[in-house]
Amino acid sequence: MSSKSSGLQFQLPLYQLQHNLVFLPGITYRVLVDKQLASELAKRWLAESNTDAISALSAQFNVATRRIVACMPGVDKAETCTVCVVTGFYQMTESTLISFKALTRGRVVQVENQKVHVDLELTNHQEIADMSQFERLFTNVDGFLAEYKNGASDGDSNAKSILLRLLPLATLLYNQLSASDVSSGLANLKKVYARKTGNFGHYNDVLVALFPFPVSLKLEYLQSVQEDRVGVLLKALDFANRVFEEQLNVDYLNEIWSDLDLKNGKSHGNLARSQFISSHLKNLRALVEQIGLAKPSARRAQDEEDDDLKPFQQFIESIDHFAINDDGKRLITKDFQRLKQMQSSSSEYQVLRTYLEVVMDMPWQRDDTEISFQDMDLSKAKQQLDADHYGMESAKERILEYLAVLNLHNRNVSKAEPEFISDDVATKPVQPSLKAPILLLTGPPGVGKTSLAKSIAGTLGRKFQRISVGGLNNYADLKGHRRTYVGAIPGLVIQALRRSQSMNPVILLDEVDKLGSNSRKSDSESALLEILDPEQNTSFQDHYLGFPVDLSQVLFVCTANDLWELSDPLRDRMEVIELAGYTYREKVEICKKYIIPRQIERAGLPNDSVRLDDAAILKIATGYTREAGIRNLERLIGAICRGKAIESQLGEYSHTVAVHDLAKYLGVPTHLRNTSLEETKLQNEYGVVNGLSYNTDGSGSLLRFEMVGLPGSQNMNCTGRLGSVLLESSQIANTLVGYMLHNNLIVGTQDYRDELLKRYENLSVHLHVPEGAISKDGPSAGITMTLCLLSLVLQRKVPDNLAMTGEITLTGKVLPIGGVREKLLGAHLAGKVDRVLLPRQNRKDVIEDYIYNMKDRTFAKELMAKLLEQEEQLLPAGDAVFGEPEKWVQDSLGLEIVYVGDFSDVLARVWSGDVAVSGAVREARM
C-alpha cells in the first residue's frame, strides 16, 4: 500500500466480504448478512470495543461508535483491507442489514483468529495533471444516459436507441448510473473535477466506488500504492470510455443490426434478429443475476429451466450413437439449439419442446448395439399356434411358412458382413435391411384374425400393436400432421412404435378394406402403400417428425373383411391368408376348448366351474347368434359365466348349464324358429327361391328372392336395394325365359306351351329381395332370378330346402361365382336348407375348402393334387359328381351339393325332371 506507513497499527475484528464487493473509503455500504453470522460479528465487535486502540481510532476519525471492523475484500491473500465503522445494524426476518461506513485503507500485516492486524493509511493525496479522461467520461455518461432514455420514451420512432436497450451491458449500466444516489454523486463529482487542481484523493475513491467499473479494477485500485493510484484510475477511465464509445455506440450497433440482413439474406434476417434479441435477453438475465439484481426466485426458475432441458441436452450429446437418419440428427440438433434460445413462456417453446419429447421418446436403436436374432423353433411356434387357435389348419400352415421364411431372412441378416459406408464413418456398421413379406388375413368378423396376428407376435417374441385404419379419411392420420398445425401429432405408425418402445414390433393394420370414404380413399391408400412397400419404408417420412424413419424391421400384418374392396396395388403387396367362418360343429369345439375356460377365468370363477353341454352350445350358436365368427358367441358365454358368478355367491350352485337354462341367462333367443321360409296364407309360393349371398363383412348368408306376377305386359319392377349388376341379371332372366317360351323349349304339349307363352306375355312382375336395409349386388343371383320367373310362369313351387348360386349368361350357361366357402357356410348357418346348387366350375373351390380343413397337411397336399387332376379330366364332360369333398360338405355342413353346368341342369335338379327343355339352350346364341 502506501510507501509511507502511518505507523498506526491496530488489531481489528475481521469481516470477510463476498467476492464481488470492494469497499472504498468515503462511501457507506449496506450489506445483507446472514443472521447468525451477523450476531457472531456483533459479539466480536463488542468484545474488542473497549480496547485503547479502538478508542484512539474513534478519536482519529471522529466517530461516536466504537464498532470498528476491518473489511477484507473477497480475494485470496488480500494485502489491503478497508477499515469501516458500523453505522447501522437492522434485524430483519431472515437476515441482518449492516451499514458500513468505509473510513480508510489499511495494509494487512497479519490475519489471525478472525482478527486482522492492520497498518492504517492516514492520508490519501492524489493530484491530476491531465483532466481530459475525466471530461471524456462525463460526456460519455451523459450522452449514453440520454440516448438510452430516448429509446425508452420514443416508442418505435427511435429504432436505433431501442437497439441500444437490447444490449445487456447497456441496460446494466443504465440501471446503475441512473440510480438517484449514483447520479447525484456523479453530478457533484463533475463539478469537483471541473476545478482541475487540488487533492483529488478522496474524490477519486468516490468516483471509483460510484462508477460501475469491473470488480477487478476496483480491487486493483484499492490495493494500489498511493503513488500509482492515479495511474490505475486513468486506466479504468480509459477502459470505461472505450466501452461507451465502441460497444455502446448506437451507430455501431445499428451497423451490426443491418449486417444481420446481409449475412443471412433478407428471408432469414428476421430469424437472425430474433436470435440476436433472445441471446441478448439471456445474457442480460445472466448479468442481472450476477450483480444480484434478480430475485432469488427468478434465479431458481432459470436453474429449473436449465435442469428441464438437461435430458434433451444429454440426448443431443449422444445423438450420433442412435440409428437416426443424418438429416434427422441435424434437424433435431438445430431445433434443440432453437429451444435453448426461446422464452419458456412462449407458445412456440411448448410446441418445440413437445416435438423434442416425442423424438426423444422414440425407441431409437443405438448404432453400436447389434441386432441379434434368435433362431425360432418352428415346432414350438406350431405348438403355440395350435394352443391359441382351434382348426384353421391351412391358415396356420401358411403362417408357419411365413415364419420359416422370416427365420431364414434373419439368419442371413445376422450372418451378413456389415457394410461400411466410408472410412470416416467406418465405425458404424450398416444393418442390412430385412424385407419381410406382408401378411393379409381376410375373413368375416370374429374368426380370429386379430388374435392370430397376436399369436404371430407372441411366437416371434415381439411387441404387438394394433392400428385400426378402418374409416381413416386423412392421409395425415397415418403420416402425421406437419408441425405447423396447431395440435399436430405424429402419424399412427410412429405412435405405435413409440407406444411399443420397439423398432421391430408386429403392427396390425386392422380393416384395411374400410380405409377412407370413397372420395378420400386413394389418399389414405397411398399412405398405406408407402408404409407397406419394402422398397419405400426404409425411409418412411412422417410429417410430424420431419425426417425419414426406417420401418423395415417392423412386421406388418393387415386384416380385411372383404378382400375385393382393396385396390389392386395394395392387394398385390400382400400375402393373402383367407380365414373362413366356423361351422356349428367347430363352434362347439372352440367353445369347449377356448371360450368357456377363458370366460370362466374372466368371471373370476374356479376352473371347470361352468359346464355347458354340446346341445346348449349349439342352441346358443343357432338360436342366439348366427354369425360366421364367434365374437357374439363368446359374449354370450361371458354373460352365462357372469350369471354363474352371481349364483356362486348367493348359495345354490350347479356347474352344469343345459338348453332349458339358457333363457335364464341369455333371455329370449333372436331366432326362435326359422319362419322366414314358410308359406304365407296370402298366396302360393310360386316365384320364391333361396339365393346365396356373399356379404361385405366377408360372411355368407341365405337371401330370399320373391317374385309376384300381376296382369300386365311384361314389365319388370325390382325392389330391395338391388345394385346395377343384379338389375342386369333380372333383365337377362327375363330375356332368357321369354326366349325359352317363344321358342317352345319347355317340354310339353303345344297347348301347354301356348298357355305358358300367353301367361308370360300378359304378366308384369315385381321382384323383391327382402332385407332392404342391406344393399345387394353381384352377378351370382342369375340362376336364382331366372328360376323365380320361370317358377311364376310355370306356377310351380321351388322347394324351400334348396338354395342356389350362379351367374347366368344369355345363352343359359351357368358361370362360376366367388365366395363358395362363405355361401355354403351361410346356407348351413341359416338352417332348413339341405341342398345347394353350385356352378359346376366351382367344384375346385369345394375341393380347396375340403383340403383347407384337413389336419394332416402333407397328406392334404398330395390329395389336392390328385383331386385337381381328376377334376380336370371330369370337368369338360360336365358330369355330375359326388366325391370325397362333397361328402365332407354333407358331413360337416349337412348340405348336399349339386353342380349345374347350364340352366337345363337347374330345371332338371329343381323339379326332378318334371320340367325339361328340349334342344340345347345354347342354340339361342344367334
Ligand SMILES: Nc1ncnc2c1ncn2[C@@H]1O[C@H](COP(=O)(O)OP(=O)(O)OP(=O)(O)O)[C@@H](O)[C@H]1O
Ligand atoms: N379358431 C379359434 N380358436 C380359438 N379362439 C378363436 C378362434 N377364432 C377366433 N377366436 C377368438 O374369437 C375372438 C374374436 O377374434 P378376433 O378378434 O381375432 O376376430 P377378428 O377376425 O379379428 O374380428 P374383426 O374382423 O371383427 O376384427 C377372440 O377372442 C379369438 O381368440
